[in-house]
Amino acid sequence: MKDVVIVGGGPAGLLLSHCLREHGIGYQTLERGKIGQAWRDMRPGMELLSPSVPGTDWTSLILSQPLWALPGARRPFPTREDFLCYVEAFARDNQLFVEERTPAVKARVEPGRFSVTTGEGAEIPCRFLVIATGASSVPHYPEIPGIAGNPWILHSADFVNCMAYDRKRVLVIGGGNSAAELCTELAGTGLVTLCTRNPLRYFSETGDLEDIRGSSESVLKELIRFRIISVREADAVVAIADRTVRFMSGAEETYDWIVCATGYRPRWMPVEGGAIETSEDGFPRISPVGESTVPGLYFCGSLAKFHRRCAFIHGFRNYVEKVFWDIADRL
Numbered sequence: 601m602k603d604v605v606i607v608g609g610g611p612a613g614l615l616l617s618h619c620l621r622e623h624g625i626g627y628q629t630l631e632r633g634k635i636g637q638a639w640r641d642m643r644p645g646m647e648l649l650s651p652s653v654p655g656t657d658w659t660s661l662i663l664s665q666p667l668w669a670l671p672g673a674r675r676p677f678p679t680r681e682d683f684l685c686y687v688e689a690f691a692r693d694n695q696l697f698v699e700e701r702t703p704a705v706k707a708r709v710e711p712g713r714f715s716v717t718t719g720e721g722a723e724i725p726c727r728f729l730v731i732a733t734g735a736s737s738v739p740h741y742p743e744i745p746g747i748a749g750n751p752w753i754l755h756s757a758d759f760v761n762c763m764a765y766d767r768k769r770v771l772v773i774g775g776g777n778s779a780a781e782l783c784t785e786l787a788g789t790g791l792v793t794l795c796t797r798n799p800l801r802y803f804s805e806t807g808d809l810e811d812i813r814g815s816s817e818s819v820l821k822e823l824i825r826f827r828i829i830s831v832r833e834a835d836a837v838v839a840i841a842d843r844t845v846r847f848m849s850g851a852e853e854t855y856d857w858i859v860c861a862t863g864y865r866p867r868w869m870p871v872e873g874g875a876i877e878t879s880e881d882g883f884p885r886i887s888p889v890g891e892s893t894v895p896g897l898y899f900c901g902s903l904a905k906f907h908r909r910c911a912f913i914h915g916f917r918n919y920v921e922k923v924f925w926d927i928a929d930r931l
């Protein structure tokens with residue numbers, strides 16, 4: 601029986617694997633795709649929001665092995681590809697063994713242990729179970745009449761590049777970083793309108809990490825100023841019929857495509873025989889060391905919301921260590 605099974609081979613699962621390996625604790629890490637799969641599924645060429653430079657490193661998993669030291673890594677904001685090279689190198693250099701293409705489909709609570717079932721039907725028993733499957737699992741669409749089943753609507757998670765949008769009228773719904781990035785990427789190719797429920801908020805003005813920041817902030821501001829991007833600020837979409845959108849102001853416009861950059865909701869595999877309590881925002885309730893309401897079952901990474909900044913690597917990396925130390929103390 602393994603001491604620890606980690607579900608998820610993303611940044612958090614890898615960091616926890618590293619802690620366990622360094623201390624000689626037996627672990628097995630299961631990954632549904634390849635290492636860092638959530639980042640492989642993101643838009644090619646995407647820049648991270650987190651800077652990675654000597655002295656200000658928000659992106660590296662451990663500061664003694666920083667991303668910025670990779671030859672060719674873009675500074676100050678690395679790309680998705682840089683980050684993927686980094687997590688691959690991190691796993692390889694630290695000899696972390698991840699079972700790729702092995703989804704965990706469910707877990708069962710048994711007396712004094714857990715049993716994890718893989719996609720191929722294998723049962724893996726373990727003393728401690730850590731779910732590190734990320735908070736970006738389910739694309740979220742706003743509850744607006746006319747969205748469900750509408751073929752002209754897509755989620756920002758499904759946007760690959762501008763090719764399909766040349767001179768098309770594109771409405772981007774959302775006021776966060778994904779919306780800002782999509783608008784700046786599409787500008788000049790599509791005829792872009794950005795629609796927000798609330799006034800636009802920029803990090804340089806508010807200091808809030810959830811506001812528009814990184815390389816898209818200044819570009820977005822400039823494109824709006826040049827009227828290359830139109831904005832319907834604080835004019836929420838209230839209904840959509842086919843391609844025609846009605847706004848709160850009463851205005852109606854027709855678009856070729858409507859992109860919802862409206863975030864994600866957390867979800868994780870079913871756990872039989874244990875009640876994982878959740879908060880109103882859908883995240884699991886956890887103790888100060890990441891243990892859920894099922895004893896011995898922990899969450900870590902972006903799915904473990906110790907505080908708001910845990911959505912980002914620099915926000916959760918210290919908490920992964922807390923999960924590690926709690927498990928290590930109990931073994």
Ligand SMILES: Cc1cc2nc3c(=O)[nH]c(=O)nc-3n(C[C@H](O)[C@H](O)[C@H](O)COP(=O)(O)OP(=O)(O)OC[C@H]3O[C@@H](n4cnc5c(N)ncnc54)[C@H](O)[C@@H]3O)c2cc1C
Nearest residue numbers: 608610611612632637638648649650704734901902912913
């Ligand atoms: C568009 C976008 C941009 C972002 N930009 C930044 C940024 O610039 N800086 C930053 O710090 N953060 C950024 N984030 C947040 C980022 O996702 C997290 O910081 C980080 O990836 C979270 O790591 P994690 O290991 O918790 O989850 P993830 O990276 O989501 O990794 C979870 C892993 O679990 C695997 N998995 C899921 N279900 C199963 C299963 N049932 N069985 C086995 N494996 C499974 C997935 O394939 C994945 O590899 C961004 C997120 C998005 C969506």
